[in-house]
Each structure stands twice: as C-alpha cells, then as structure tokens.
Amino acid sequence: MEKYRMANQQTAPEAQAKAPEGEAKVNFKKDYEEAITSVGLYHPAATNTGERVLNRLLKGTVISSLAEINKQIAEAAAKNEEELMEKLFAERKKLKDAQSENLKSLSTIRKATPFDQILIAYKPEIEALAYELALDVLKSTHLAINATKGGKPAKAGSKPEDKAPREAAQYVIKKGGESIVFTKRLGRGGANLKQDEAEFAFLGFKIVMNEDNKEVLEPATIELTNEKNVPATRANIIDCIENQNAKMLEGYTADLIK
Incomplete structure (x- = not known):
C-alpha cells in the first residue's frame, strides 16, 4: 500500500486538491497517515478497510512497468547484485523520463478540462469503481459489526484474523x-x-x-x-x-x- 502512496506523491504532486478561497486547506493525506499509524486509535477492521479502498484508488496512478522494475531492484538489492542494480536504475531513469514527458501532456489536459467534466467523460468507469468500493466497505463493515455481537467488542488495536500486513x-x-x-x-x-x-x-x-x-x-x-x-x-x-x-x-x- 505504501508504494502507491509514495509513487503517487512523487509523480503527481500538482494533483493535490486546492481549497476554495477563504477556506482553510485540510491535509487529509496527513490526517489519514497519522490515523493508521496511531496504534489503538481506530478499530483494526476499519483501518484495514481504509487501506484497501486507498490501495484500489491509487493503484491506477502507478505505471505497471515502473512497479515491475522497482520489484526487480528490490530483489537485486537483497542479493547485493550491484551491477544489476546499476543497470536497473538506468532503465528506471529512462522510464521516469518518459513518464515526465507524459505528465506534461496530462498537465495540458488538466488545465484545459475541469475535473468534474473529466468525471462525466469517464462516468461508466467512475461508477464501476465507486460501486466496487462501496460493496467492499459494505461487506467489511457488516462483518466487523457482526463480529462484535454476542461477545465483548474487539478493542481498538487488536489484530483481526483476516488483516493482511501493509506493504512498507x-x-x-x-x-x-x-x-x-x-x-x-x-x-x-x-x-x-x-x-x-x-x-x-x-x-x-x-x-x-x-x-x-x-x-x-x-x-x-x-x-x-x-x-x-x-x-x-x-x-x-x-x-x-x-x-x-x-x-x-x-x-x-x-x-x-x-
């Protein structure tokens, strides 16, 4: 999960929402990071659901070829294969340069087209993603509530059986x-x-x-x-x-x- 946040932060910093004039800007990313790293602050089932939703949304912002080469770099680093690492870093730089050019084109689209119009243009895809995430939240919330019935409610900070470890x-x-x-x-x-x-x-x-x-x-x-x-x-x-x-x-x- 962390890799999508980091990659998203590096490739599109200009995509952060701007608050209307006169309104204080709320840094939801910072608030969310603090929430999930504060042990015991929220029920583990809730943080698990939040991570899955965020992961699903941010996954589409990471270029698959970059994700694959990052995986290869990690494997080479673990084996201390320095020559291979240097080669992979060079390949990654080429990909990042190409990505930078692509982002310039996307920036032109951003300036020319309001975000709400983009949402309308991609309405079928947005609806499909929205319903997918809504169903995930619905099922997860239902399971979490039912798990507390007939016994003591789970304490915030306890470890759910189905919680997958977050990627660091x-x-x-x-x-x-x-x-x-x-x-x-x-x-x-x-x-x-x-x-x-x-x-x-x-x-x-x-x-x-x-x-x-x-x-x-x-x-x-x-x-x-x-x-x-x-x-x-x-x-x-x-x-x-x-x-x-x-x-x-x-x-x-x-x-x-x-």
Missing part, C-alpha cells in the same frame, strides 16, 4: 560505495528496531534500551541544518537523506524501490 516502502541507501536496503516500517512493525540493527548501524545509530525497557535509537534526535531537532524515526531518517538537511546524514543517498 523500501529504499536503497548508499554511501561511500556501500549500500543497504532500508525498510520504512509503520505501526507496530516499526517499533521492533533490532530487526534492522545492521541498517541503523550503517546510518550511524545504535539501539539501546530506555528506562521503560523499550528499544530506542541513539542518538534519539537528528539535528537539522537549521539547528532544529526531529525525532530519530525511520520516516525522518529518510526525509533527512532526501532533503540533505541533516549533518549526520550527509553523503547518504536514498532511492525508493517500492
């Missing part, structure tokens, strides 16, 4: 001729730091136990070039590498592979 974004991080595959895990999976101990060590972090006997990173914060500090989380580490705004992470590069 993976990056090839390089520095000084060496490279690793770093996984930006979310939710409970992200709390297990030991599973990525070697990767954190490559990035200059140690894993220690805090007063509550929980795994934490040391240093616990990342100092930015503007002298502010942000928590040392997987997401912030990737952001700092991509934005090149943290001294301790200078020289690293991060390439999204899925």
Whole structure:
C-alpha cells in the first residue's frame, strides 16, 4: 500500500486538491497517515478497510512497468547484485523520463478540462469503481459489526484474523560505495528496531534500551541544518537523506524501490 502512496506523491504532486478561497486547506493525506499509524486509535477492521479502498484508488496512478522494475531492484538489492542494480536504475531513469514527458501532456489536459467534466467523460468507469468500493466497505463493515455481537467488542488495536500486513516502502541507501536496503516500517512493525540493527548501524545509530525497557535509537534526535531537532524515526531518517538537511546524514543517498 505504501508504494502507491509514495509513487503517487512523487509523480503527481500538482494533483493535490486546492481549497476554495477563504477556506482553510485540510491535509487529509496527513490526517489519514497519522490515523493508521496511531496504534489503538481506530478499530483494526476499519483501518484495514481504509487501506484497501486507498490501495484500489491509487493503484491506477502507478505505471505497471515502473512497479515491475522497482520489484526487480528490490530483489537485486537483497542479493547485493550491484551491477544489476546499476543497470536497473538506468532503465528506471529512462522510464521516469518518459513518464515526465507524459505528465506534461496530462498537465495540458488538466488545465484545459475541469475535473468534474473529466468525471462525466469517464462516468461508466467512475461508477464501476465507486460501486466496487462501496460493496467492499459494505461487506467489511457488516462483518466487523457482526463480529462484535454476542461477545465483548474487539478493542481498538487488536489484530483481526483476516488483516493482511501493509506493504512498507523500501529504499536503497548508499554511501561511500556501500549500500543497504532500508525498510520504512509503520505501526507496530516499526517499533521492533533490532530487526534492522545492521541498517541503523550503517546510518550511524545504535539501539539501546530506555528506562521503560523499550528499544530506542541513539542518538534519539537528528539535528537539522537549521539547528532544529526531529525525532530519530525511520520516516525522518529518510526525509533527512532526501532533503540533505541533516549533518549526520550527509553523503547518504536514498532511492525508493517500492
């Protein structure tokens, strides 16, 4: 699921909805991300349904050839096949360049045609997708409600039997001729730091136990070039590498592979 969000964010940032003048813009993407990563905030069946709906909608915004080559890069990175990785990265660049040209054409369509007119033009396809998602939500909600009858309601944060694990974004991080595959895990999976101990060590972090006997990173914060500090989380580490705004992470590069 994460790969569609990331790919969508990279290829079409101009597609974010603009609020009418005088109205505050609501960042639903940010609110949603915070909701699904806050353990126990919402019933797991609800977050599972939300993920499936979002996944279905965003899937169509990712070029299939790019998704396939990203999969090949991930496999090559796992086997540490550097020559193959370089070749695949070159192929991916060609695809991205072609995609960039295509996006310019799509931008012309966006400027010339209002969104509501596009929806009308593709009414049969939009209706089919809407009914598909509505049926999914209907069935999922029905199952979740029935599951709470005749017993104690499931607690928010409990794990549903049919919940599939979300796909986490993976990056090839390089520095000084060496490279690793770093996984930006979310939710409970992200709390297990030991599973990525070697990767954190490559990035200059140690894993220690805090007063509550929980795994934490040391240093616990990342100092930015503007002298502010942000928590040392997987997401912030990737952001700092991509934005090149943290001294301790200078020289690293991060390439999204899925």
